[in-house]
Amino acid sequence: MEHEAGLTSRHAAGLFAPAATHRPGDGHALLAPVLVLNASYEPINVCAARRALVLVLKGVAMTEEENGHFLHSARVAMRLPSVIRLLEYRRIPHQSRALSRKNILLRDRNTCQYCGTVLPSSELTLDHVIPRSRGGSSTWENLVACCHPCNRRKGNQFPAEAGMKLMREPRAFNLHTSRHIMRLMGRSDDKWRKYLFY
Ligand SMILES: [Zn+2]
Numbered sequence: 001m002e003h004e005a006g007l008t009s010r011h012a013a014g015l016f017a018p019a020a021t022h023r024p025g026d027g028h029a030l031l032a033p034v035l036v037l038n039a040s041y042e043p044i045n046v047c048a049a050r051r052a053l054v055l056v057l058k059g060v061a062m063t064e065e066e067n068g069h070f071l072h073s074a075r076v077a078m079r080l081p082s083v084i085r086l087l088e089y090r091r092i093p094h095q096s097r098a099l100s101r102k103n104i105l106l107r108d109r110n111t112c113q114y115c116g117t118v119l120p121s122s123e124l125t126l127d128h129v130i131p132r133s134r135g136g137s138s139t140w141e142n143l144v145a146c147c148h149p150c151n152r153r154k155g156n157q158f159p160a161e162a163g164m165k166l167m168r169e170p171r172a173f174n175l176h177t178s179r180h181i182m183r184l185m186g187r188s189d190d191k192w193r194k195y196l197f198y
Contacts, residue, residue, distance in 0.1 A: 108145035
């Protein structure tokens with residue numbers, strides 16, 4: 001069901017007028033989190049719907065997914081986005097991808113990537129998918145969160161040799177984005193999933 005975030009004609013000129021001029025509840029729709037994708041579809045940020053709409057209206061970004069809410073002015077009803085994509089590729093600084101134990105656990109959502117158990121950071125270790133003793137490197141693609149029992153069971157074996165399987169392929173991620181995503185996950189739209197966990 002679509003929620004109508006209405007504006008009176010009086011506010012037509014000020015499409016982005018302060019929330020105080022909106023009906024109660026409208027502010028919420030304009031502040032709803034929107035996932036921002038790079039031109040390459042890589043998630044790079046999260047912003048408020050109001051900001052996302054400005055980027056779309058300025059021709060900087062295009063709407064990829066809508067959130068089902070409308071913003072009404074006198075002449076137009078604008079669909080609020082849930083996911084937008086920048087039209088021009090933006091370079092993301094390399095240091096935002098710092099490889100650390102903390103960031104690996106954050107990426108893997110404190111979930112053992114073999115058995116799926118969610119644990120506090122103190123009860124998780126990092127597992128080299130290809131063991132170090134067999135040439136595995138310490139990279140985003142070769143490190144996963146792992147519980148101690150799974151880590152012991154796997155030992156110096158490849159996952160297949162130990163009869164174990166990764167829940168998903170480990171990959172590098174953008175920490176800046178992910179921090180936002182973790183914070184907003186509870187409120188985020190299902191439409192984000194295919195961009196975040198592809
Ligand atoms: Zn485990």
